[in-house]
Amino acid sequence: xxxxxxxxxxxxxxxxxxxxxxxxxxxxxxxxxxxxxxxxxxxxxxxxxxxxxxxxxxxxxxxxxxxxxxxxxxxxxxxxxxxxxxxxxxxxxxxxxxxxxxxxxxxxxxxxxxxxxxxxxxxxxxxxxxxxxxxxxxxxxxxxxxxxxxxxxxxxxxxxxxxxxxxxxxxxxxxxxxxxxxxxxxxxxxxxxxxxxxxxxxxxxxxxxxxxxxxxxxxxxxxxxxxxxxxxxxxxxxxxxxxxxxxxxxxxxxxxxxxxxxxxxxxxxxxxxxxxxxxxxxxxxxxxxxxxxxxxxxxxxxxxxxxxxxxxxxxxxxxxxxxxxxxxxxxxxxxxxxxxxxxxxxxxxxxxxxxxxxxxxxxxxxxxxxxxxxxxxxxxxxxxxxxxxxxxxxxxxxxxxxxxxxxxxxxx
Numbered sequence: 001x002x003x004x005x006x007x008x009x010x011x012x013x014x015x016x017x018x019x020x021x022x023x024x025x026x027x028x029x030x031x032x033x034x035x036x037x038x039x040x041x042x043x044x045x046x047x048x049x050x051x052x053x054x055x056x057x058x059x060x061x062x063x064x065x066x067x068x069x070x071x072x073x074x075x076x077x078x079x080x081x082x083x084x085x086x087x088x089x090x091x092x093x094x095x096x097x098x099x100x101x102x103x104x105x106x107x108x109x110x111x112x113x114x115x116x117x118x119x120x121x122x123x124x125x126x127x128x129x130x131x132x133x134x135x136x137x138x139x140x141x142x143x144x145x146x147x148x149x150x151x152x153x154x155x156x157x158x159x160x161x162x163x164x165x166x167x168x169x170x171x172x173x174x175x176x177x178x179x180x181x182x183x184x185x186x187x188x189x190x191x192x193x194x195x196x197x198x199x200x201x202x203x204x205x206x207x208x209x210x211x212x213x214x215x216x217x218x219x220x221x222x223x224x225x226x227x228x229x230x231x232x233x234x235x236x237x238x239x240x241x242x243x244x245x246x247x248x249x250x251x252x253x254x255x256x257x258x259x260x261x262x263x264x265x266x267x268x269x270x271x272x273x274x275x276x277x278x279x280x281x282x283x284x285x286x287x288x289x290x291x292x293x294x295x296x297x298x299x300x301x302x303x304x305x306x307x308x309x310x311x312x313x314x315x316x317x318x319x320x321x322x323x324x325x326x327x328x329x330x331x332x333x334x335x336x337x338x339x340x341x342x343x344x345x346x347x348x349x350x351x352x353x354x355x356x357x358x359x360x361x362x363x364x365x366x367x368x369x370x371x372x373x374x375x376x377x378x379x380x381x382x383x384x385x386x387x388x389x390x391x392x393x394x395x396x397x398x399x400x401x402x403x404x405x406x407x408x409x410x411x412x
Contacts, residue, residue, distance in 0.1 A: 001016065001017050009205070009206070012185045014358065015188045015189065016353050016357050018190055021189075021350050023090070023091060023191065025089045026090070026095065027186075028085070028186055029084070030083060030086075031083055031214070032084060032178035033080045033082045033084055034080075036217075038151075039154075042151075042158045042162040045156070045174075046079040047123055049078075049086075051111050051116065054111075054112070055110055056108040057108045059104060067101060068088065073088055074090075075088045079156055081152055085358065087355075092191040095196065100204075111172060123158070124164070130155075130157055134233055135283070138239055138300070140154075141227060145225045145227040145399055180208075181209070183214070187354050187357050190350035219294050222243045228402045229402070233405065236304070236404035236408075238303065238308065239400070240400055241297065241398070241399040241401070243297075243392075246294055247292060248365060251384070253377055257339065260338055263299055270315065271284055274314055278310075280310060286299045299315060301315075319389075322389045326385060326386040326389070327385055327386075343370055343373055343377075
């Protein structure tokens with residue numbers, strides 16, 4: 001059962017009680033990510049995430065790791081474009097410890113100068129690893145190309161220049177502005193009661209004050225750009241992007257059904273035509289990305305240079321056919337069943353359920369039960385998909401990004 005409580009200081013507490021589960025997943029969501037950074041601050045949200053694990057006034061980094069391992073728990077964090085989440089998974093009898101560790105990290109982390117310098121090197125190594133992974137790099141290059149100059153288009157890790165220039169005080173200033181009660185959500189799912197969670201949360205957070213001062217940024221403007229970046233690697237990595245839908249769009253569920261038909265699984269049109277029928281690529285897919293006020297739909301393929309033009313032509317032919325003829329009844333039925341099954345499978349994990357209730361709240365979206373979500377998917381019609389497909393991937397709404405042996409592929 002889903003429940004929500006808001007403390008006097010604005011901190012929101014959401015939970016989903018699932019008595020039959022043998023675990024509890026607890027997360028603290030912060031309404032800040034790379035979208036909220038200035039160009040000079042690029043990467044600071046992710047940098048702070050790292051530093052939260054380096055020790056508090058009461059515990060060293062080793063103490064934190066050992067305390068979690070002592071009870072067989074799992075502790076981690078993730079920075080996204082619009083939020084950051086710190087989470088722990090424990091057995092029900094260790095919920096109090098889980099709350100103590102997470103709250104201690106967020107409220108009492110030292111951010112010692114020596115830790116800032118050590119972790120700076122770790123983040124710089126992470127950037128190097130990312131730059132050596134073209135199948136990851138391509139997606140950030142793509143978003144930066146189609147949303148130029150906007151924070152949503154910048155990568156989460158930051159750049160070597162911005163990370164090298166950050167000092168301890170600027171990091172602390174950012175944390176003070178964003179890590180405040182009315183910009184936080186405590187979420188939990190599993191074998192617990194809402195009253196348990198509220199009581200524990202009050203013990204640590206009721207006395208914390210502060211108001212967020214986050215300036216609303218404008219919605220990014222899509223640019224039908226063409227970015228071809230030469231890189232000495234074997235495969236050419238290609239992204240085709242087109243404007244998608246925001247989280248609260250009436251077309252949100254239709255976009256997921258359409259994506260599933262287009263490239264969201266092994267029976268999708270792209271996978272069957274490009275990989276199965278012709279063997280032109282090992283990896284080919286499509287995926288939707290939704291944010292507070294905008295969205296994106298992306299097609300990705302990793303191909304040999306000599307196959308790149310054919311893959312692009314086949315992709316364009318598939319898109320043209322969907323725009324002209326729509327999708328078949330059997331495709332929409334299969335896509336709906338895939339989405340509903342994926343939803344139900346995720347219900348078996350306390351971590352997935354915690355993430356779902358927490359992300360909905362931190363994004364100011366309505367929480368929907370699995371049954372209501374399934375009903376939303378079922379309600380998508382052939383007519384909706386036909387209407388949704390019309391503006392997608394037109395010449396003035398398509399961004400092409402390619403990374404790899406561009407000249408050998410004949411795209412330059």
